Amino acid sequence: MMIISNSAGSKIIYPEVRLTEVDSSVRVKKTLTTLAKTGGLTLLSVFIPILHFILVPVGVIVTATMTYRAFHRNYVIDSIEIHCPSCDKKSTQSVSAQELPIRTLCLHCGHMVYLTNEHANA
Numbered sequence: 792m793m794i795i796s797n798s799a800g801s802k803i804i805y806p807e808v809r810l811t812e813v814d815s816s817v818r819v820k821k822t823l824t825t826l827a828k829t830g831g832l833t834l835l836s837v838f839i840p841i842l843h844f845i846l847v848p849v850g851v852i853v854t855a856t857m858t859y860r861a862f863h864r865n866y867v868i869d870s871i872e873i874h875c876p877s878c879d880k881k882s883t884q885s886v887s888a889q890e891l892p893i894r895t896l897c898l899h900c901g902h903m904v905y906l907t908n909e910h911a912n913a
């Protein structure tokens with residue numbers, strides 16, 4: 792569990808983000824899955840006439856980027872606890888996004904809540 796600063800407008804609120812550490816074997820597995828998927832698509836695009844001049848270089852870059860990011864993601868976001876700056880209520884929600892920043896809505900008033908790991912320089 793860690794606290795991440797949150798900016799919404801000019802107010803700074805502090806939601807809790809529950810993180811699960813991912814052990815290295817799972818990370819390696821996910822990294823290889825990402826590599827196989829994106830790398831596989833890149834290999835397939837070699838057989839598309841003309842377009843492969845574009846698709847292959849792009850595919851190589853995407854494969855490298857996605858694989859790098861998969862390897863460095865050592866956490867899974869389970870749920871976030873929002874302290875809404877607008878209605879001052881707390882709500883806990885699960886999120887599908889796995890990377891910050893995360894945009895979500897307050898369950899009570901629908902206020903946009905923006906989660907980031909950077910402090911707002913307002």
Ligand SMILES: [Zn+2]
Pocket residue numbers: 875876877878879880897898899900901902
């Ligand atoms: Zn609210």
